[in-house]
Amino acid sequence: MDAILSALGIESPSMPAPRAEIRPTEDAPIVAARETPRVEVVHWGLFGEERDGKKRAPLINVRAESLVTRPQFAKLFTLHRCVALSDGFYEWLPGETPRARKVPYLIHAPDGGPVALAGIYAAAKDGSARSFALLTTEANDVVAKIHDRMPVIVPRARLRDWLAPHAVTVDDLADVLRPAPHDALVAEPYAAPVTGERKSAEAIAQLALFRDD
Numbered sequence: 221m222d223a224i225l226s227a228l229g230i231e232s233p234s235m236p237a238p239r240a241e242i243r244p245t246e247d248a249p250i251v252a253a254r255e256t257p258r259v260e261v262v263h264w265g266l267f268g269e270e271r272d273g274k275k276r277a278p279l280i281n282v283r284a285e286s287l288v289t290r291p292q293f294a295k296l297f298t299l300h301r302c303v304a305l306s307d308g309f310y311e312w313l314p315g316e317t318p319r320a321r322k323v324p325y326l327i328h329a330p331d332g333g334p335v336a337l338a339g340i341y342a343a344a345k346d347g348s349a350r351s352f353a354l355l356t357t358e359a360n361d362v363v364a365k366i367h368d369r370m371p372v373i374v375p376r377a378r379l380r381d382w383l384a385p386h387a388v389t390v391d392d393l394a395d396v397l398r399p400a401p402h403d404a405l406v407a408e409p410y411a412a413p414v415t416g417e418r419k420s421a422e423a424i425a426q427l428a429l430f431r432d433d
Contacts, residue, residue, distance in 0.1 A: 224305060224334050227379050228257050236261050242306075244280040252302040252341055252349045253383040259305070266342055266353035279353045282340060284372055284397040287355075287390050296340040298387045302352055303336035303374050310410065311367040325366050326410040330403070336379060338372035338396065360399040362407050373400040 225231075228251060235249065242248045245265045251257050265278025287297045308328030315321055329335055341352035355372040363370040374382045378396050381388075390397070 224336050227376050230257055235259060245278060249305045250302045250352055253385055255385045257383055260349050262349045263351040266351050281356045282353045284355045284357045300341050301382055302339045302341045304339055306335055306337055309371055313366045324410040325407045327405050327407045330406050336374040338374050357397060358399050361402040362405045372397055
């Protein structure tokens with residue numbers, strides 16, 4: 221993660237212990253848009269808290285297209301942008317038959333370096349990030365062979381713009397909300413662990429966000 225943290229001017233961060241997989245509704249490390257960016261460990265699942273005694277299903281992903289059609293998302297995008305720190309993400313290739321098991325793929329940068337996955341977050345009363353969702357866009361050529369959507373990936377050169385501590389519009393960051401260039405990612409088959417088990421952090425890339433939609 222050093223390359224991303226360095227680009228943001230974050231020195232000697234307090235990072236959570238490496239984990240082989242991070243799944244929806246678990247906690248994940250993010251950096252939120254604020255005057256002094258820092259690593260925060262936040263619940264992956266936007267608006268999943270109780271309200272009026274009822275538990276709401278958390279939003280794991282939000283389509284980037286919804287930022288201009290859904291006021292609640294547009295409001296969060298204005299000031300509450302974030303990036304999830306990750307070594308990659310997973311997608312599943314459907315089997316040859318409806319009953320065949322899906323094949324998981326780990327999608328990551330060609331050099332194995334970290335990627336910054338774009339998101340929006342909800343804040344607690346004290347202003348700290350409470351929960352977040354990833355933003356998705358149309359798949360690029362690499363991911364399209366597996367899934368028709370992919371996370372929005374913030375290029376390292378645009379990290380400071382994405383995490384600027386002031387209001388921005390979708391038009392300001394429209395170029396970031398597009399699919400990543402085809403040469404920015406590679407996809408490799410992943411030998412999934414037995415159901416109920418997880419591989420060790422040494423077995424696969426660490427801090428990988430686990431997606432199953």
